[in-house]
Amino acid sequence: MKYMLIMRATDETYAAFQDVDFSEVVESMGRFNDEMIRAGVLVAAEGLDDPAKGVVVDYSAESPVVTDGPYGETKELFGGFWILDVASLEEAVEWAKRAPLAGPGSKTEIRRVTSIDEFPQDNEWIQKERAWRAATGQL
């Protein structure tokens, strides 16, 4: 089963992060990723750039409103993710506990990744998506 480990942080976390030695972060994150690679469970991982450089598109109004900067009240910033292929949710939790994350508001959310097999297979758009997955080797 595939689970996504979603790194969550607040603006406080990001502020505290400014004081951390970047090479130490690369080192500890590298070690953690290497452990998961060596255990044969890591499927994918990406990190996201500074939320202050992001843009938010809000659909609440009739036409979408675009604003610069981080999402919402910066309490739930999304920093990056790992996708793990593990036997159970508990195993995903145990890996998440090993992540070298720390600080106020720093959290990891764990969600199961759905498979395209769970959607109606006779739907034309699902079939198109399957073709794209086949052509590009997507998950």
Add this chain to the structure above:
Amino acid sequence: MAGGDRTAVSGPGGGPAVTPRAPGGREAVEAVWRIESARITGTLARYTGDFALAEDLAQEALAEALVAWPRDGVPREPAGWLLTVGRRRAIDAFRRRSALDERYAVLSRDLPEGGAVTGAAAPDPAGPDRDLLWDPDRIHDDVLALVFTACHPVLSREARVALTLRVVSGLTSDEIARAFLVPTATVQARITRAKKTLAAAQVPFEVPPPEERRARLGSVLSVLYLVFTEGSTATSGSEWIRQDLAREAVRLTRVLAQLVPDEPEVHGLLALLELTAARFPARVGDDGEPVLLEAQDRRRWDRAAIRRGRAALVHAGRVGRGLGPYGVQAAIAECHAVAPSVDETDWERIVLLYDVLGRLAPSPVVELNRAVAVSVARGPAAALPLVDELARAGSLAGSHLLPSVRGELLARLGRFDEARREIERAVQLCGNERERELLRRKADAWV
């Protein structure tokens, strides 16, 4: 913290109350064990120099965790906690044996005095920063030595499989028993006997020296392959695929590929398993019946697994010593994986790859598969003599494969009476109920 209790606490910033999950249930302990067991057992085996003792100690540590963690919560450093318990139990064992054995007397003299090492006191729930034994520079060698020991040639195939799943995968005897459809007591007996065999043969706990390494690696790879095939085709019973077991074999092969990156056959096997597992979603129909390769809906194949398998095959070739038997089988699987349909498959290349495989690892099964490929590439008349030759040689006498292929070829040549007789023989020899049903339906279609 009171384990097992779910205490509602207010969320940060006065947000909604959150309920922490129970911190140390059985499932959590088992999840930790799956992640840590190989490193714990490997480290303890290096420490004690005794694989069988290390396995006992590791199981004792697991048993203690199953009692303590639901009560106290999962420790912050679970691996350190488990190692600390294992080491204490080792010291107890050394002390017991020191009265009998000079070697242990020496070991136990070096131990610190005091009650803390008797195992009476539980480890600090917060855990030490790893255990004294934890050595990140040694850990990969310890795990590799563990894999080689569990797959040692002095052990029977069944023992190698059971021991590998127990010490490297961290599966319980119950889980192994369920996976292989045997009683738990059988698995336990296999493991006990295997440990005695290793001790009797005085097998050292080590990564084999270079001159033995290639041959010993072959034994490891065959165990992983066996676990995978057991998971992908049940040898008996009605369950066609036990995917958990097959997926565990893929995971173990990934682990091995990280440990010995310079061996082409490890990557060859990984490629073969990924490319074969990629077809799992299409191998069973909605009615639970098996679907053969030619009838599979290829859109259902797992494209990410195909991509990983092809990458592993490229890696196997890049090592530069040529492909071995697993690598060649992976190359055959790749021919299917990249083809949009049976008709658009490069069957001549598959015949060529079977020629290669037949030289690298001659076997009647390979010859039979080659005959099947020839029948698709050049027609049934070209393939029948090859199958007849196998039948004359008495190869595969007890297997349903030969008569089922021969029956198929005869049917394609319009010789239906002979074909039906062959299929009847195949049905008698086949041990898998679902496959038998498939054969019967095939024969019925010729009426």
